[in-house]
Amino acid sequence: MRLSQAFLPVLKESPSDAQIVSHKLMLRAGLVRQTAAGIYAWLPLGLKVLRKIEQIVREEQDRAGAIEMLMPTIQSADLWRESGRYDAYGPEMLRIRDRHDREMLFGPTNEEMITAIFRDDVRSYRDLPRTLYHIQWKFRDEVRPRFGVMRGREFLMKDAYSFDLDEAGARQSYYTQLLAYLRTFQRMGIRAVPMKAASGPIGGDLSHEFIVLAPTGESEVFYDADYDAMDWSQTELRYGDAAGLHAMFERIGQTYAATDETHDEARWSQVPGERQRQGRGIEVGHIFYFGTKYSDAMGLRVSGPDGTMVTPHMGSYGVGVSRLVGAIIEASHDDSGIIWPEAVAPWSVGIVTMRGDDAASRQAAGDFYDKLTSLGVEALYDDRDERGGAKLAGMDVMGLPKQIIIGPRGLAQGLVELKDRRTGEKQELSIESALARLTA
Numbered sequence: 347m348r349l350s351q352a353f354l355p356v357l358k359e360s361p362s363d364a365q366i367v368s369h370k371l372m373l374r375a376g377l378v379r380q381t382a383a384g385i386y387a388w389l390p391l392g393l394k395v396l397r398k399i400e401q402i403v404r405e406e407q408d409r410a411g412a413i414e415m416l417m418p419t420i421q422s423a424d425l426w427r428e429s430g431r432y433d434a435y436g437p438e439m440l441r442i443r444d445r446h447d448r449e450m451l452f453g454p455t456n457e458e459m460i461t462a463i464f465r466d467d468v469r470s471y472r473d474l475p476r477t478l479y480h481i482q483w484k485f486r487d488e489v490r491p492r493f494g495v496m497r498g499r500e501f502l503m504k505d506a507y508s509f510d511l512d513e514a515g516a517r518q519s520y521y522t523q524l525l526a527y528l529r530t531f532q533r534m535g536i537r538a539v540p541m542k543a544a545s546g547p548i549g550g551d552l553s554h555e556f557i558v559l560a561p562t563g564e565s566e567v568f569y570d571a572d573y574d575a576m577d578w579s580q581t582e583l584r585y586g587d588a589a590g591l592h593a594m595f596e597r598i599g600q601t602y603a604a605t606d607e608t609h610d611e612a613r614w615s616q617v618p619g620e621r622q623r624q625g626r627g628i629e630v631g632h633i634f635y636f637g638t639k640y641s642d643a644m645g646l647r648v649s650g651p652d653g654t655m656v657t658p659h660m661g662s663y664g665v666g667v668s669r670l671v672g673a674i675i676e677a678s679h680d681d682s683g684i685i686w687p688e689a690v691a692p693w694s695v696g697i698v699t700m701r702g703d704d705a706a707s708r709q710a711a712g713d714f715y716d717k718l719t720s721l722g723v724e725a726l727y728d729d730r731d732e733r734g735g736a737k738l739a740g741m742d743v744m745g746l747p748k749q750i751i752i753g754p755r756g757l758a759q760g761l762v763e764l765k766d767r768r769t770g771e772k773q774e775l776s777i778e779s780a781l782a783r784l785t786a
């Protein structure tokens with residue numbers, strides 16, 4: 347993308363209505379604009395990041411065997427009366443009437459709808475187990491929408507739902523999603539620690555929240571630094587390997603991590619002091635097993651292997667896709683702006699000419715941009731005739747991981763500068779080796 351043709355509205359001043367750094371930076375760098383309380387328009391830069399995050403979530407769900415579908419945002423109140431949640435949900439639910447005076451709602455989640463779809467189409471144990479997911483906008487009329495997209499009213503969520511014949515099967519589905527989550531967040535370049543959550547409607551050990559450490563997080567968290575060294579990409583850990591997945595779950599159970607809701611001082615005191623990590627955290631995902639709560643209430647039954655009817659066990663698994671944009675910024679920024687992890691960066695490379703009025707610089711930068719683009723590297727070329735310093739600052743605010751800086755003096759010797767956004771390190775390289783670096 348050439349900046350002169352882009353729609354990248356940046357703010358010169360730091361917005362005063364934003365309380366936390368990610369919200370400030372999302373407004374300054376032009377990722378989102380608020381259109382009503384807790385409701386945001388995604389500008390091109392923000393949308394690019396949102397899509398990258400969404401795609402990583404999708405790929406890891408697919409790898410774990412979950413199947414994508416898409417359910418609507420608007421649901422009927424009658425569906426929610428079947429589970430008894432229409433009245434129970436409270437003022438967070440946005441209730442709507444259509445022209446025929448039928449009661450509708452903007453979905454805050456989809457347990458009822460998926461259970462009804464499954465009930466109407468699945469008859470036999472042979473169709474189990476299945477995990478279905480979709481990535482769809484939700485609406486929750488939060489009392490206090492705040493921190494930008496982190497606690498919005500309209501937000502994008504990946505929600506998956508598992509159906510199994512019995513609790514043992516549901517455990518496997520749970521472990522599978524647990525691993526998919528660990529891999530998803532690792533790929534995004536952030537550390538999200540699985541923490542035992544206050545268990546849901548039916549108790550037990552199958553409820554985890556995934557927490558990204560950041561000083562502005564809403565909950566207090568405690569965890570063993572051993573998590574910092576865990577690598578979930580290892581191929582020996584395979585989906586479908588029941589023993590391997592169980593061992594992974596045990597290891598997580600034995601390595602301390604808890605939010606203030608489940609914190610246990612006695613166990614915490616057994617973690618060696620040098621490994622104790624304590625701070626605040628942001629919930630970016632939440633998974634839980636809830637047994638037959640919805641299948642019972644909504645009459646989902648399938649014929650079992652011996653001919654008797656069986657009530658499937660379910661679990662649900664949410665990722666806050668739009669919240670992640672803010673959470674990643676909270677976890678990865680400095681005084682100059684955002685520092686995108688490569689995997690979610692809107693563009694990997696930013697190209698800047700120090701003298702936009704120098705013909706040779708413009709020529710070299712244009713060529714560099716064309717070559718990178720033709721090699722499949724996503725680049726943003728600031729081709730405007732602005733001060734070099736201002737253009738560099740813009741790249742820093744936007745957080746592009748690598749920057750190519752082209753000035754008349756270096757260019758006279760065939761050299762350009764390659765800057766690493768995270769370390770700030772700069773290197774003078776020939777144009778060819780800079781290209782080679784960026785396409786390696």
Ligand code: ATP
Pocket residue numbers: 486488495496497498499500501503629630631632664665666667668669
């Ligand atoms: P919270 O405790 O933060 O209110 P929750 O427990 O109500 O969240 P879940 O129902 O577990 O949320 O939803 C799954 C995920 O959706 C959460 O882990 C979070 O990342 C995201 N999420 C929930 N509410 C919001 C919101 N208001 N704005 C943005 N993301 C949200």
Ligand code: MG
Pocket residue numbers: 555629631632
């Ligand atoms: Mg939750």
